[in-house]
Amino acid sequence: MMCSRCKKRLAVVFMTRLEGDKTIYEGLCLRCAKELGLKPVSDLMEKMGITDDELDNMSDQMMDMFGGEGENGFEMGGAQALPFLQNILGAVGNGEIIPQKPKEEKDSPKEPTVRPAERPKQKERGRRGAPEKKYKHLDAYCDNLSLKAEQGKIDRIIGREREIYRVIQILNRRTKNNPCLIGEPGVGKTAVAEGIAQKLASGDVPYRLADKKLYLLDLTALIAGTQFRGQFESRVKGLVEDIKDAGNVILFIDEVHNLVGAGDSEGSMNAANILKPALSRGEIQVIGATTFNEYRKHIEKDAALERRFQPVTVEEPSIEDTVDIIKGVRSYYENHHRVKVSDDLSRMAVVLSERYITDRFLPDKAIDLLDEACSAAVLRNTQLAEYDKLTKQLADTNEQLEELEAATDEPDYESIARLRGETIVLDEKINELAPTAVDQPVTLDDLAGVIELWTGIPAAKIRETELRRVAKLEPALLERIIGQDEAVSLVAAAVRRSRVQISARRRPASFIFVGPTGVGKTELVKVLSKELFDSADPLIRLDMSEFMEKHTVSRLVGSPPGYVGYDEAGQLTEKVRRKPYSVVLFDEIEKAHPDVLNILLQILDEGRITDAHGRVCSFENTVIVMTSNAGSERKESALGFNRTTGEIAKDKAMKALSEFLRPEFLARVDEVVVFRPLGEADYRKIAALMLGELKAPLAEKGITFGWDDEAAAYIASKAVGGKSGARDLRTIIRKEVEDAISLRLVEDPDNIPALMKVTTEDGKLKMLYS
Numbered sequence: 001m002m003c004s005r006c007k008k009r010l011a012v013v014f015m016t017r018l019e020g021d022k023t024i025y026e027g028l029c030l031r032c033a034k035e036l037g038l039k040p041v042s043d044l045m046e047k048m049g050i051t052d053d054e055l056d057n058m059s060d061q062m063m064d065m066f067g068g069e070g071e072n073g074f075e076m077g078g079a080q081a082l083p084f085l086q087n088i089l090g091a092v093g094n095g096e097i098i099p100q101k102p103k104e105e106k107d108s109p110k111e112p113t114v115r116p117a118e119r120p121k122q123k124e125r126g127r128r129g130a131p132e133k134k135y136k137h138l139d140a141y142c143d144n145l146s147l148k149a150e151q152g153k154i155d156r157i158i159g160r161e162r163e164i165y166r167v168i169q170i171l172n173r174r175t176k177n178n179p180c181l182i183g184e185p186g187v188g189k190t191a192v193a194e195g196i197a198q199k200l201a202s203g204d205v206p207y208r209l210a211d212k213k214l215y216l217l218d219l220t221a222l223i224a225g226t227q228f229r230g231q232f233e234s235r236v237k238g239l240v241e242d243i244k245d246a247g248n249v250i251l252f253i254d255e256v257h258n259l260v261g262a263g264d265s266e267g268s269m270n271a272a273n274i275l276k277p278a279l280s281r282g283e284i285q286v287i288g289a290t291t292f293n294e295y296r297k298h299i300e301k302d303a304a305l306e307r308r309f310q311p312v313t314v315e316e317p318s319i320e321d322t323v324d325i326i327k328g329v330r331s332y333y334e335n336h337h338r339v340k341v342s343d344d345l346s347r348m349a350v351v352l353s354e355r356y357i358t359d360r361f362l363p364d365k366a367i368d369l370l371d372e373a374c375s376a377a378v379l380r381n382t383q384l385a386e387y388d389k390l391t392k393q394l395a396d397t398n399e400q401l402e403e404l405e406a407a408t409d410e411p412d413y414e415s416i417a418r419l420r421g422e423t424i425v426l427d428e429k430i431n432e433l434a435p436t437a438v439d440q441p442v443t444l445d446d447l448a449g450v451i452e453l454w455t456g457i458p459a460a461k462i463r464e465t466e467l468r469r470v471a472k473l474e475p476a477l478l479e480r481i482i483g484q485d486e487a488v489s490l491v492a493a494a495v496r497r498s499r500v501q502i503s504a505r506r507r508p509a510s511f512i513f514v515g516p517t518g519v520g521k522t523e524l525v526k527v528l529s530k531e532l533f534d535s536a537d538p539l540i541r542l543d544m545s546e547f548m549e550k551h552t553v554s555r556l557v558g559s560p561p562g563y564v565g566y567d568e569a570g571q572l573t574e575k576v577r578r579k580p581y582s583v584v585l586f587d588e589i590e591k592a593h594p595d596v597l598n599i600l601l602q603i604l605d606e607g608r609i610t611d612a613h614g615r616v617c618s619f620e621n622t623v624i625v626m627t628s629n630a631g632s633e634r635k636e637s638a639l640g641f642n643r644t645t646g647e648i649a650k651d652k653a654m655k656a657l658s659e660f661l662r663p664e665f666l667a668r669v670d671e672v673v674v675f676r677p678l679g680e681a682d683y684r685k686i687a688a689l690m691l692g693e694l695k696a697p698l699a700e701k702g703i704t705f706g707w708d709d710e711a712a713a714y715i716a717s718k719a720v721g722g723k724s725g726a727r728d729l730r731t732i733i734r735k736e737v738e739d740a741i742s743l744r745l746v747e748d749p750d751n752i753p754a755l756m757k758v759t760t761e762d763g764k765l766k767m768l769y770s
Contacts, residue, residue, distance in 0.1 A: 003029040005036075009059045013041060031055055135242040137235060138249065141222045142215035145194065145252065149201035157195035158328030159321050160188060163314055164195045170310045171196075171250065171285060172206050178279055180256060180288040182295050183314030186364025189289040192314060193252045196287065200250075213246075214287075217253045222271075236274045243284045256288030257298040260305070272305050279308040322350045322363045326370060337374040338384065340439045349373065349447055356451050358578050373446040381440050387433045394426040470499050473531055480527045482689070483682030484520050487513075487673045491524065494670040495532065495623065506620040507607035510668070512589070513627045514653040515675030518725015521627045522587070529583035532623065540575045540622075541585045544592040553595045558612030573609065573617040580621045589626040590660050597665060600626075604668040626669075630656040678726060683716035684709075686726050690733050691715075691758065698741070698756065707758035714760050740767045 003011045004026045011027025018024070033041040034055070045055070148154050157164075163181070170179040181189040197214040199205050205212070222239070226232040243249045253259065259272040278284045288309055290299065299306050317325065326346040334341055353366040360368075378384060401419040404412055451457060474492035481488055491511060498509035513521040529538040546552065558570035576584065586592070586600070603609050607620040630653070653674045657666060666672070678686075691707050698705045715732050722728035737758055744767070745752065753769035760766060 003027060003032055005029075005032040013038070029059060031059065135246060137238040138215065138242040138246065141235070141239060142217050142251070144213060145197035145216050146200050146213040149194070149197040154194045154198060155329055155332055157191055157198060158325045159317065160192050160195055160314075163192050163312060164199065166312050167192065167196055167287065168199065168205055168209065170312070171212075171287075172208055173310075175282050176280075176308060176310060177282065178286045178288070178309050179312045180290065180295070180299075180309035181312050181314050182290060182292055184316060184361045185291055186361040187314050187316045188363060189314050190254055192312075193254075193287055193289060196250075196252075211248045212250050212285075213248055214250045214252055217251055219253070219255070219258055219271075232271075233274060236271050240275065240278050240284060244278070250285045250287060252287045252289070254289050255294070256286075256309075257290045257294040260298045260302060272302065276304060276308065316361045317363055319350055319354060319362070322354075322366055323347050325363045326350060326366055329367065330370065333371055333374050334439075337378050338438050339374050339377045340441045341370065341374070342441060345442055345444065345447070346370070348444060352447055352451060355581060356455050356457060358580055369447065369450060370442075372450045373442050376446045376449055377440060377442045380446070383433055384438070384440075387430065387438060390426055390430050390433065394423060394430065397422050397426065467499070469532060470496055473528075476531045477524065477527055480689070481520050481524050482685040483678045484524065484675055487520075487524065487675055490671045490673050491528065495528075498623070498670075506618075507604065508619045508622045508624050510604050510624040510670050511626070512657065512666075512669050512672045513625060513675060514630060514657065514672060516677065516725060517629060518722075518727045519675040519678055520726065521675055522585075523726075525583060525585050525625050525627070528623065528625075533581045533583065538579070538582045539585060540572075540579065540582050541587060542572065544586055544588050544590075544596070547592050547596045550593055550595055552593065553599060554612070556596065556599055557609065570611050573611040573615075576619060576622060577615075577617050580618065583623045583625060584619070586624070586626040589628050590630050597661065600624075601665055601668065604665070628657065630660070680716055680720050683719050683726065683729065684712050687712040687715040687719075687729050687733070690729055691737070694738070694741075701745075701752065703753065704755045705757075706755070708760075710760045711758040711765060714763075714765060736765050737767075740765075744769060 003009050005028055009029035009031065011029055013028045013030065013033045015026055015028065016023060017026070028036070028038075030041065030045075034045060145154070167179045167181070171177050181192055183189050193214070193216075200209065200212055200214055203210060217239075222235055223232060226235065243251060259275065260270060275284070275286070279286060286309075295311075299309070323346060326349060327343065330341045330346055333339075349370045350362065350366045353369045354362060357365045357369070397419055401416065401423065404416050404419065473495060474488060477488045477492060478485065494509045494511065498507075513524065515521055526539060532538075542556075547555065554570075556570050556572040558568065558573065572584075576582070589597075599609065603619050603624065608616055608618045610616050654666070654672060657672065688707070691705075691712065695705050715729060715736075718732050719726070719728040724731075741756060744756075755768075755770045757768040757770075758765060759768060
């Protein structure tokens with residue numbers, strides 16, 4: 001009901017008066033009631049110290065609640081949204097307010113009986129001390145982080161002293177005192193804000209910030225339900241007014257880039273534009289947090305908003321810093337999972353997460369790995385469930401025993417004795433289980449199992465140390481690479497130097513494999529990647545025939561700003577960033593454009609490169625291999641690789657490479673490995689290896705597969721002298737062995753032989769089945 005006098009404000013004082021024989025009911029707003037001189041209302045206003053401005057503010061709040069400016073006025077519920085009205089009504093007794101009757105003038109009507117609106121139930125306040133002021137928008141859309149810190153509900157923050165000090169320094173400025181935390185997802189931006197809250201709660205801040213409170217804005221709640229035009233702006237404006245009125249609030253906005261465009265629709269302003277004036281005048285203080293990409297995409301484009309924030313970069317912590325963080329927070333996970341985490345396991349969680357989980361950042365990925373490993377340890381511990389069951393039974397038994405012993409009637413001594421006996425038995429069982437059920441240590445197998453679930457890398461490989469793999473590298477390569485012992489020795493020695501990291505310069509091991517086709521260059525790369533690295537797909541292969549033009553350089557590191565594809569990552573940098581432990585193969589390097597070789601020159605020299613977005617991509621954990629057929633296609637005998645051995649072969653290979661590679665490029669390569677031509681004995685060994693590859697798929701069908709030396713010799717003799725080298729072996733095996741096996745399986749699928757053997761008869765291959 002609107003005021004019957006001013007028709008502008010909500011009626012809260014109702015009166016009844018008589019005019020002749022008519023009874024007239026009227027409602028007045030507080031201002032009109034005061035202007036009419038209604039003594040109870042005037043006395044109440046004076047007693048409460050309500051000024052005219054506060055009276056108008058209270059009237060506006062009531063209009064908002066009962067359908068004035070805000071259409072969803074009842075969302076706050078009751079008088080909690082009306083602090084002024086609540087204060088007024090809270091000071092009045094339970095009885096009705098009956099005004100004293102003033103002296104009647106001639107023809108003046110009788111003084112009406114004034115009754116305030118029914119107030120909500122509330123706790124009785126103490127007589128001493130003013131009640132804490134309530135703020136509608138601040139309490140509805142923000143979370144008090146300072147209060148949580150005081151109550152110990154925020155995990156302690158380890159490290160980040162430099163970032164926290166920098167934020168406090170900016171907050172202490174006179175103007176533009178709004179820091180913005182910028183960093184990759186998971187590096188600890190929100191943790192820095194929580195660290196600020198803990199500093200404020202403990203008072204470990206400058207005196208100007210001593211009474212400040214940190215609030216976390218819930219932007220989702222602020223936007224939710226604002227379907228009508230003007231509602232969002234009203235909420236943001238009300239929030240700003242609450243912060244200004246409180247005077248001691250620092251607002252933390254996580255994902256601050258969402259402000260740009262939040263509430264933005266046709267004919268309305270977004271949140272950022274509403275906050276800009278208050279930020280520039282210093283009326284509110286804000287701590288923002290966002291990622292580099294979002295900051296560049298949203299905030300940097302709005303120069304007026306960007307200048308109001310002071311960026312604070314939150315870098316990814318180092319492995320040592322992350323180990324300290326894990327050691328500091330592991331007690332929370334030990335208590336939650338009831339397990340034990342050792343110092344060595346804390347370090348392994350960091351090292352393994354850094355190596356195998358490459359698409360996320362420390363310390364977030366290390367903490368997640370530790371958390372799930374603790375969960376795996378709990379699931380592995382079958383006795384913990386029995387321990388919990390017995391503990392619950394003991395608690396229930398003790399409760400029943402206390403009830404019986406506290407009974408006022410005659411005690412049931414038989415039941416008490418029985419329950420005491422049960423408690424003794426349960427105590428004994430719990431004490432027996434406790435050593436093996438509670439505080440079981442989390443093991444490396446738990447960590448490796450979680451990583452296997454996340455990445456698909458076998459847990460056995462994860463448990464094996466890198467140095468142990470490097471020690472077994474050369475024998476493993478010799479088993480698979482036939483006839484290239486010298487090349488294998490050179491590669492293994494260079495890899496050992498690189499992985500042990502004796503040199504201060506962190507550059508990758510690099511090779512150029514030179515030789516005719518089919519001698520094992522690509523096969524050595526594949527075996528090297530498989531034996532050295534244990535990622536699911538450790539080989540990054542780039543065909544240089546796709547990079548023959550000048551403009552294709554942008555495909556490696558990304559397009560520069562203003563060009564099509566700027567938002568897309570480079571093919572090389574993004575793959576290495578995702579899989580930093582891998583072998584990078586540049587196939588047929590002689591076909592690449594010279595500008596592409598300039599990119600490789602920087603990688604070989606510094607071990608790192610900067611992509612189009614300004615991000616540094618490190619190659620220090622990779623092995624770089626370039627292959628070339630340089631000289632093998634020439635008809636001149638001097639450059640024919642099929643007739644070169646030892647020193648002569650390498651000299652000719654270097655001469656062929658120097659025609660398209662600059663001297664400074666060749667000087668930065670660890671080894672130029674020349675592959676010698678294969679002999680017939682090498683072909684026989686390779687044929688045996690290729691035949692052995694058929695064993696596993698046939699064993700899945702229940703078939704034992706074998707061959708004799710004559711069969712391998714026959715296959716080798718047909719491949720010697722071919723143009724494709726050892727690749728001809730695979731072609732012969734595919735046509736003469738695999739075709740025969742597949743035909744046999746298709747012709748009689750119900751009678752599959754248990755044994756298949758390849759042999760020779762009358763100068764031809766023959767398949768024996770049994």
